[in-house]
Amino acid sequence: MSADRDALIVAAREASEAAYAPHSRFRVGAALRFVDGAVVTGSNVENASYGLSLCAETVAVAKAFNEGRRGGLVAVAVTADGNEVVTPCGRCRQVLHELADLGRTDPLIYCCGPGEVREMRLSELLPEAFGPGSLG
Numbered sequence: 001m002s003a004d005r006d007a008l009i010v011a012a013r014e015a016s017e018a019a020y021a022p023h024s025r026f027r028v029g030a031a032l033r034f035v036d037g038a039v040v041t042g043s044n045v046e047n048a049s050y051g052l053s054l055c056a057e058t059v060a061v062a063k064a065f066n067e068g069r070r071g072g073l074v075a076v077a078v079t080a081d082g083n084e085v086v087t088p089c090g091r092c093r094q095v096l097h098e099l100a101d102l103g104r105t106d107p108l109i110y111c112c113g114p115g116e117v118r119e120m121r122l123s124e125l126l127p128e129a130f131g132p133g134s135l136g
Protein backbone atom coordinates (compact mmCIF):
# COMPACT_ATOMS: atom_id res chain seq x y z
CA MET A 1 0.00 0.00 0.00
CA SER A 2 1.56 3.30 -1.04
CA ALA A 3 2.10 6.15 1.40
CA ASP A 4 0.05 8.48 -0.81
CA ARG A 5 -2.85 6.08 -0.83
CA ASP A 6 -2.66 5.56 2.93
CA ALA A 7 -2.60 9.30 3.59
CA LEU A 8 -5.61 9.92 1.35
CA ILE A 9 -7.61 7.20 3.10
CA VAL A 10 -6.71 8.64 6.50
CA ALA A 11 -7.85 12.08 5.27
CA ALA A 12 -11.18 10.61 4.17
CA ARG A 13 -11.68 8.82 7.50
CA GLU A 14 -10.89 12.00 9.42
CA ALA A 15 -13.29 13.97 7.23
CA SER A 16 -16.07 11.48 7.97
CA GLU A 17 -15.92 12.52 11.62
CA ALA A 18 -17.41 15.88 10.61
CA ALA A 19 -20.37 14.24 8.84
CA TYR A 20 -23.86 15.40 9.73
CA ALA A 21 -25.66 12.08 9.45
CA PRO A 22 -28.25 11.89 12.25
CA HIS A 23 -30.83 10.17 10.01
CA SER A 24 -28.84 7.30 8.50
CA ARG A 25 -26.04 7.23 11.08
CA PHE A 26 -23.87 6.31 8.09
CA ARG A 27 -20.95 8.71 8.06
CA VAL A 28 -19.07 8.95 4.79
CA GLY A 29 -15.77 10.69 4.11
CA ALA A 30 -14.21 11.61 0.79
CA ALA A 31 -10.74 12.93 0.03
CA LEU A 32 -9.69 14.23 -3.38
CA ARG A 33 -6.03 14.44 -4.33
CA PHE A 34 -4.88 16.78 -7.07
CA VAL A 35 -1.87 16.71 -9.35
CA ASP A 36 -0.21 19.48 -7.28
CA GLY A 37 -0.51 17.33 -4.13
CA ALA A 38 -3.39 19.28 -2.59
CA VAL A 39 -6.09 17.32 -0.79
CA VAL A 40 -9.72 18.49 -0.50
CA THR A 41 -12.10 16.59 1.78
CA GLY A 42 -15.83 16.37 2.40
CA SER A 43 -18.37 14.43 4.41
CA ASN A 44 -22.08 13.82 4.01
CA VAL A 45 -24.61 16.44 5.11
CA GLU A 46 -28.08 15.03 5.66
CA ASN A 47 -31.44 16.76 5.83
CA ALA A 48 -34.72 16.00 7.59
CA SER A 49 -36.13 15.96 4.07
CA TYR A 50 -34.01 12.90 3.31
CA GLY A 51 -33.76 13.29 -0.44
CA LEU A 52 -31.99 16.62 -0.05
CA SER A 53 -28.98 15.07 1.67
CA LEU A 54 -25.56 15.73 0.18
CA CYS A 55 -23.03 12.95 -0.26
CA ALA A 56 -19.44 13.26 0.95
CA GLU A 57 -17.97 13.11 -2.57
CA THR A 58 -20.32 15.82 -3.82
CA VAL A 59 -19.42 18.08 -0.88
CA ALA A 60 -15.71 17.56 -1.58
CA VAL A 61 -16.11 18.31 -5.29
CA ALA A 62 -18.12 21.46 -4.55
CA LYS A 63 -15.41 22.63 -2.14
CA ALA A 64 -12.75 22.01 -4.78
CA PHE A 65 -14.66 23.98 -7.41
CA ASN A 66 -15.11 26.80 -4.92
CA GLU A 67 -11.35 26.84 -4.33
CA GLY A 68 -10.97 27.45 -8.04
CA ARG A 69 -9.98 23.96 -9.09
CA ARG A 70 -10.87 22.96 -12.62
CA GLY A 71 -9.35 19.53 -13.24
CA GLY A 72 -6.16 17.94 -11.97
CA LEU A 73 -8.04 15.26 -10.03
CA VAL A 74 -5.80 12.19 -9.70
CA ALA A 75 -7.20 10.13 -6.82
CA VAL A 76 -10.25 9.86 -4.57
CA ALA A 77 -10.65 7.93 -1.31
CA VAL A 78 -14.12 7.11 0.02
CA THR A 79 -14.70 5.67 3.48
CA ALA A 80 -17.85 4.92 5.44
CA ASP A 81 -19.23 3.42 8.60
CA GLY A 82 -20.44 -0.12 8.15
CA ASN A 83 -18.99 -3.46 7.22
CA GLU A 84 -18.86 -3.24 3.45
CA VAL A 85 -16.62 -1.59 0.88
CA VAL A 86 -18.27 1.69 -0.11
CA THR A 87 -18.39 2.82 -3.73
CA PRO A 88 -19.54 6.29 -4.84
CA CYS A 89 -23.25 6.52 -5.65
CA GLY A 90 -24.29 7.17 -9.24
CA ARG A 91 -24.79 10.89 -8.78
CA CYS A 92 -21.37 11.26 -7.17
CA ARG A 93 -19.73 9.40 -10.05
CA GLN A 94 -21.20 11.96 -12.42
CA VAL A 95 -20.19 14.88 -10.18
CA LEU A 96 -16.62 13.52 -9.93
CA HIS A 97 -16.52 13.08 -13.69
CA GLU A 98 -17.21 16.76 -14.35
CA LEU A 99 -14.18 17.83 -12.30
CA ALA A 100 -11.92 15.09 -13.69
CA ASP A 101 -12.95 15.67 -17.28
CA LEU A 102 -11.96 19.34 -17.13
CA GLY A 103 -8.35 18.19 -16.68
CA ARG A 104 -8.66 15.04 -18.81
CA THR A 105 -7.72 12.73 -15.93
CA ASP A 106 -9.17 9.34 -15.01
CA PRO A 107 -8.75 9.31 -11.22
CA LEU A 108 -8.15 6.19 -9.18
CA ILE A 109 -10.98 5.67 -6.71
CA TYR A 110 -10.04 3.95 -3.44
CA CYS A 111 -13.26 2.35 -2.24
CA CYS A 112 -12.68 1.47 1.39
CA GLY A 113 -14.16 -1.11 3.71
CA PRO A 114 -13.10 -2.17 7.19
CA GLY A 115 -10.35 -4.51 6.03
CA GLU A 116 -10.26 -4.02 2.29
CA VAL A 117 -9.61 -1.32 -0.30
CA ARG A 118 -10.83 -1.77 -3.85
CA GLU A 119 -9.14 0.38 -6.45
CA MET A 120 -11.01 1.33 -9.59
CA ARG A 121 -10.71 4.00 -12.24
CA LEU A 122 -13.56 6.46 -12.45
CA SER A 123 -14.04 5.35 -16.07
CA GLU A 124 -14.73 1.81 -14.82
CA LEU A 125 -17.35 3.10 -12.39
CA LEU A 126 -18.89 5.40 -14.99
CA PRO A 127 -18.25 4.14 -18.52
CA GLU A 128 -19.42 6.15 -21.53
CA ALA A 129 -19.83 9.18 -19.27
CA PHE A 130 -21.75 12.27 -20.20
CA GLY A 131 -19.56 15.32 -19.72
CA PRO A 132 -18.90 18.91 -20.74
CA GLY A 133 -17.84 17.78 -24.21
CA SER A 134 -21.16 16.03 -24.74
CA LEU A 135 -22.94 19.37 -25.00
CA GLY A 136 -21.38 19.97 -28.42
Ligand code: THU
Binds near residue numbers: 028046055092
Ligand atom coordinates in the same frame (compact mmCIF):
# COMPACT_ATOMS: atom_id res chain seq x y z
N1 THU B 1 -23.60 8.68 0.91
C1 THU B 1 -22.45 9.36 0.58
O1 THU B 1 -22.07 10.32 1.25
N2 THU B 1 -21.78 8.96 -0.52
C2 THU B 1 -22.13 7.92 -1.32
O2 THU B 1 -21.50 7.69 -2.35
C3 THU B 1 -23.25 7.06 -0.94
C4 THU B 1 -24.12 7.56 0.16
C5 THU B 1 -24.36 9.11 2.09
C6 THU B 1 -25.69 9.72 1.78
C7 THU B 1 -26.43 9.53 3.09
O3 THU B 1 -26.12 10.61 3.96
C8 THU B 1 -25.84 8.26 3.67
O4 THU B 1 -24.64 8.02 2.93
C9 THU B 1 -26.73 7.05 3.56
O5 THU B 1 -27.14 6.85 2.25
